Amino acid sequence: MKTTRHLVVAGAPPADSAAIASFLRVLHAEFDHEWTVAGDGDEIHLVVADLSEFGGRCARIRALDEGRHLIVIADPGTDVLDSELVLYRPLVAKAVVGMFNHVGATTPPAPRRLTDFSVHERQIEKLARPVVQPRRDEANPARANFLDIQYERPCTRLEPLLKRGALLIKRGGLAPLLVDPVTEQFHSSARMSELEPYFLDPLKGNEYQRVGGAQLAALQREHEGRPLIRLLWLSAFLRSNGWLARHLDPSGYYRLTQWLPLDNDYRKQHRIAMTLMREAQLHVIAKSAKAYMADVFDVVNAYDALGLIEVHRQPSAARGEAAQRSRKAKLLATTLFTR
Structure with a gap:
């Protein structure tokens, strides 16, 4: 009986994901192990990533840091960041089978050790990473990239x-x-x-x-x-990890106060930012931008770090009515006082 191995595919287009799934199904007998897509709680043995997408690049970082096998999918001639295992398009059955069998038979690489130094070259002690409890209002915590949203990763500030x-x-x-x-x-x-x-x-x-x-x-x-x-x-966007900053109100009404152009590599984030130009609640923004809530949180956190986000407890219409009632009350009080 074959040993079960779990994998995740990050950043790859649907065509590549479908091709890999097809190879695993049709050529089942040629694989030395039973490869399946990892579910919640499964130990991940292999990460397959496309580095042209943000999710794939994050998956590569996580795989190197945690000592997991990594296979990169790329077009010929593209930069694969010194990755040892690469599948070039178009994907060929023989290459996929050989690569997966090689991964299944070898020991996972050692986790990468990162050492930070201060100005005086003293070693920074490793800090305990707080575990964030799952949000009750997040019905679908799945992300568009391979990230553990309960893990606060260290980033350059x-x-x-x-x-x-x-x-x-x-x-x-x-x-x-x-x-x-x-x-x-x-x-x-x-x-x-x-x-x-x-x-x-x-x-x-x-x-x-x-x-x-x-x-x-x-x-x-x-x-x-x-x-x-x-x-x-x-910098702020990459530090965010799929959870809304603690000082922000998850039920508030958000609006982007100043437009900031983004590169074409961040089309999804550009779409969310466009939606943020009109005041709305976060779940409405996610639905309008066709994005996960985690992605909306990342974009909101990034713009908020720059002071470009305006948030209110009530929509603008309700605030206008409240302000008008307040003015009327003050006017009435002034009239009664002068009589």
């Missing part, structure tokens, strides 16, 4: 690093990132989605340096500047 001036951030395999808080711009050849690893993998002390003077001017001329607020939005 950009704001504290910028208090002392411009930063040049470098990491092997990634495009350099220059951030200048004085001009409120950042410079890089990479797209926004390609800068995500700088935030998802916390920066180490040797990965950034202060720059200024002629060196800063030369680096600024290499690439056109982009608004720093967009990078701060990305």
Whole structure:
């Protein structure tokens, strides 16, 4: 009898997911193990991720941190971020069977150990991660990406690093990132989605340096500047983990006070932001944007971190009526007092 193994597919388009499911069903006899999609409570043995999507990139980070087998699905010639196991499109049955049998027969990789250093190069003690209790009002906690929404992942916080001036951030395999808080711009050849690893993998002390003077001017001329607020939005968005910030009212009425353009890599988040331009409750925004509540929470948290979210306990119409009643009451009181 075959041993059961569980897998998750993250970020891959429906065609790839359907192809993998078809191979597992039709070529069942050629697989050395019984592969099934992981359910709640199942131990995950394999993560299959498409790194072109946000969910796939998050799945890769989680798989490396927790020591799980990772297979990347990609088009030929695309960057797979040094992944060892890659299935290139179009998916071929022989390659899929061979890759899955290899994973099933090998020991999972060791979890990646991340060490953070402060300015004085002292080791930061590992903090206990609080466990968040499930929300009763979240009927469907499923996410559009492979993330445990009860897990608070450590991310790079950009704001504290910028208090002392411009930063040049470098990491092997990634495009350099220059951030200048004085001009409120950042410079890089990479797209926004390609800068995500700088935030998802916390920066180490040797990965950034202060720059200024002629060196800063030369680096600024290499690439056109982009608004720093967009990078701060990305930082806040990646820190969010599918739960509404504690200080925000889940039953309130939300509205985006200022439009902030997003890259094409964040089409879903752009759709949610467009819906947020009109005041509504969060469940209405999720329904209008055709998004999960967790995704709406992430976008709201990101904009709220920038001070661009307005939230009220009552809709604008009710607030207008209340204000009118208050004015009438004050006018009546003034009239009676002057008699």
